[in-house]
Amino acid sequence: xxxxxxxxxxxxxxxxxxxxxxxxxxxxxxxxxxxxxxxxxxxxxxxxxxxxxxxxxxxxx
Numbered sequence: 001x002x003x004x005x006x007x008x009x010x011x012x013x014x015x016x017x018x019x020x021x022x023x024x025x026x027x028x029x030x031x032x033x034x035x036x037x038x039x040x041x042x043x044x045x046x047x048x049x050x051x052x053x054x055x056x057x058x059x060x061x
Contacts, residue, residue, distance in 0.1 A: 006041040010034050 013034035
């Protein structure tokens with residue numbers, strides 16, 4: 001799944017969590033799912049940053 005799709009899905013989870021009629025069990029599951037999406041998106045950013053820095057260092061040689 002792409003970075004953009006992960007963020008889009010995390011936004012949907014946040015919207016669902018805003019629903020006052022959501023049950024506690026469903027809310028906790030969605031919260032956990034949202035955290036996992038954000039964790040994966042953060043890892044994708046960190047990997048891209050590392051790749052960028054590696055490329056920059058290679059260009060300086």
